[in-house]
Amino acid sequence: MTRLIAAHWRGDLSLARSYWLNGLALSAGLGLLGALGGWWLAARGVELRPAAAVPLVALALAVVAWQAVGLWRSATRAAREPGRAFWPRAAKATCVLGALTGGLNLLSAAGDLLRLEGVTGSRELSEYRLERKAGGGLLLTGAINRRSAREAVAALGDPAAGPLWVDSPGGLVEPALDLARHVRAHGVTVVASGRCMSACVLLLAASPRAAVEPGALVVFHRFEPAAAPANPVLREQDALTLRRVADLYREAGLAGWAVAAADRERSWMPSLGEQVGMGLVKQVYDRGRGAFVAAAGYCAEHGRACGR
Numbered sequence: 513m514t515r516l517i518a519a520h521w522r523g524d525l526s527l528a529r530s531y532w533l534n535g536l537a538l539s540a541g542l543g544l545l546g547a548l549g550g551w552w553l554a555a556r557g558v559e560l561r562p563a564a565a566v567p568l569v570a571l572a573l574a575v576v577a578w579q580a581v582g583l584w585r586s587a588t589r590a591a592r593e594p595g596r597a598f599w600p601r602a603a604k605a606t607c608v609l610g611a612l613t614g615g616l617n618l619l620s621a622a623g624d625l626l627r628l629e630g631v632t633g634s635r636e637l638s639e640y641r642l643e644r645k646a647g648g649g650l651l652l653t654g655a656i657n658r659r660s661a662r663e664a665v666a667a668l669g670d671p672a673a674g675p676l677w678v679d680s681p682g683g684l685v686e687p688a689l690d691l692a693r694h695v696r697a698h699g700v701t702v703v704a705s706g707r708c709m710s711a712c713v714l715l716l717a718a719s720p721r722a723a724v725e726p727g728a729l730v731v732f733h734r735f736e737p738a739a740a741p742a743n744p745v746l747r748e749q750d751a752l753t754l755r756r757v758a759d760l761y762r763e764a765g766l767a768g769w770a771v772a773a774a775d776r777e778r779s780w781m782p783s784l785g786e787q788v789g790m791g792l793v794k795q796v797y798d799r800g801r802g803a804f805v806a807a808a809g810y811c812a813e814h815g816r817a818c819g820r
Contacts, residue, residue, distance in 0.1 A: 517578070518816040520534050520578070520582035520586075521578060521581060521582050521585075522582070522585060523582055523584070523585025523586040523587075523588065523589050523765055524586075524589075525582070525586055525605055526586070526590075526731075527583075527586050527590040527599065527600060528588055528591075530582055530583045530586035530603075531583060531586075531603050531606075534579060534582060535579050535583055535607075535610070535806070537580065538574065538575075539614070540740065542572070555583075564645070565628070572614075573615065576611055576614040576615055576798075577611075579610075579611070580607055580608075580610070580611035583603060583604075583607045584604060584607050585604060586603075587599075587600040587603040587604045587607065588604075588635050589599075590603075593802075600669060602790075621794070627806075633796070638655060638657060639654045639655055640652065640653065640654030640655045640656070640657065640659075640660040640680075640683075641653045641654055642660060642663050642664060642667065645677055648674040648675070649673070649674035649675040649676065649677050649703075650664065650667055650668070650673055650674065650675075650676050650677065650679045651678075651679070651705070652664055652676060652677070652678050652679070652680060653678075653679045653680065654679075654680060654681040654686075655680065655681065655682070655787070656680055656682065656683030656684060656687055656688045656691065656711050656712060657683050657684050657687055657716075658684065658686075658687045660683070660687070660689055661687035661688065661691040662687075664676065664691055664694075665690070665691060665694045668694060668695075668698065668700055674701075675700070675702065675703050675723075676695070676700055676701070676702050676703070676715070677702075677703045677705045677706075678702060678703070678704060678705065678708050678712055678715060679705050679706035679707055679708075680707065680708060680712040681707065681709050681710065681712070682709045682710025682711040682712050682713075682733065683710070683711045683712070684711065685714070685735055685757065686753055687711075688711035688712070688714045688715065689714060689753070689756050689757070689760065691715060692714045692715050692717070692718035692753060692760060693718070693800050694706075695715055695718040695719050696718040696719070696720070696760075696763070696764075699719075699720050699721070700719060701719055701721040701723060701725045701795075701804075702715045702716050702718070702719035702721075702722050702723070703722075703724065703725065703797060704722075704723070704724040704725065704728040704729075704730055705725050705728060705797075706725075706729070707726060707728065707729040707730075707731070708724075708728065708729070708730050708731075709729065709731040709733065710728070710731065710732075710733040710735075711733075711735075713731070713732055713733075713792075714728060714757065714760060716730070717760055717761060717764040717766060717792060718764060719759060720794075721794055721795055721804075722794055722795070723793065723794065723795035723796060723797055723804055723807075724784065724787065724791050724795075724796060724797070724806050724807075725796070725797045725799070725818055726784075726797075726799070726814075727780065727817075728799075730781065730782065730787055730792075730793075731779060731780065731781045732773070732774040732777070732780040732781075732782070733778065733779055733780075734774065734775060734776070734777060734778050734779075734781070735753070735754060735757055761774070764791070764792075765791050766790050766791050766792060767789070767790040767791055769790070770782070770786070770790035770791075770792070783818060783819025784796075784807075784817060784818040784819060785809065785811055785815075785818035785819045786819065788807040788808060788811055788818065793807050794806070794807055795807055796810040798810065
């Protein structure tokens, strides 16, 4: 294999082999493999992380360069043979066109990944604090990102961890979905304290005993890609994320009108009464009693607080 790679690079292989086998056939095979790989990941609910994809893009750029240089050298060698001017020139023309097309597509994919990494690594999506709450439970303040979600899952592994209180402006959808899956699987009580916005709402939706503190700000955002990608594999990953959000809302039993509003409105802040009516909130933490009470009963007693 090493000798074959080196022979192509030097242009020692025949023009036909360099063009048809190492050029077109290899490109078609790798393209098909990439498409099938993206489909396979999407079908199994695996998100493509930017850090994991960058080495693949770099490898693909190296392959394109190897193909182009070897084909050009093989065509140059073939052009020296009498009566063989046309095909070497045609091969060089397609070599340049193919290298430019493939290189630009890969650079576009790299740009998508860098933009995504820039957005997800911003200060707003990096700052958080996870701590034990006085009186019991865990308090997650700040952004939901991969690190905060992992730490929350690990902390919630302790059966005595208690409810998960959240005061969050949101964050990354994929880590929020991962944390939400753990919340749902283990029946964790999630309490919105202060604010629960955007991706944070997914945690409330996943919790079978979701609760809010009176006055807590709950805001739905219409989920959109953090950096609209041109690459079809990355677009499929974004589509997968949106399908997972829809699946979570459906499994949580949220009312259809609420799901439609969340998808329609860029930003939607339902009243506490609407949160209860759609099936999102089941309990309210009554500070006066120091206990959780049924949300329907609370709204019956405090109609104004529930927006009625």
